[in-house]
Amino acid sequence: MEDKEIVSRILSKGDVGSYRLVVEKYSGLLYSKALGILKRHDMAQDIVQQTFIQAYQRLDDCHSPQLGPWLSAIAVHLSLNALYKERRMKTTGMEHMLNISDDTAYDEQKEARLLQLEQIMKELPPADNELLRLFYYKRMATADIAKKLNMSQSNVLVRIHRLRNKIRQSLQNTQ
DSSP states (O other), X not given: OOHHHHHHHHHHHOOGGGHHHHHHHHHHHHHHHHHHHHOOXXXXXXXXXXHHHHXXXXXXXXXXXXXXXXXXXXXXXXXXXXXXXXXXXXXXXXXXXXXXXXXXXXXXXXXXXXXXXXXXXXXXXXXXXXXXXXXXXXXXXXXXXXXXXXOOXXXXXXXXHHHHHHHHHHHHHTO
């Protein structure tokens, strides 16, 4: 059965069971697309599921006679978003500037460096302080910070870079 006919049956007759044919036909393609981007089997499987769910919810938006390219575009988009989120979660905090380990053991030197960092943060202008808190403590995406602070995303990135360098310099001067 052609893709266009399957979509027609689902939309006009409410034949939800026909969607199984779409899943069977395109699962392998979507899995390989997602795996190629993500390089992780578990994430690729999740993306395939999300793709089929999202596609079913927006099936009436598809005007192509073939579902493959449309489904592939959804899978690629979801994969890239997942990759971005994963990389964003791995972004190191400000502790990397302090040259301290990630272990949770109490260390007086570590505590002193953290206090230095807090003091430097307090001395920053309020706008800079807010920018760093949104990025590091609230883990907001730079696009969201840009909207919230009415700035361009590139301006947010440049300011964060400059503030990191400024803080690093201040930490070196206090040693």
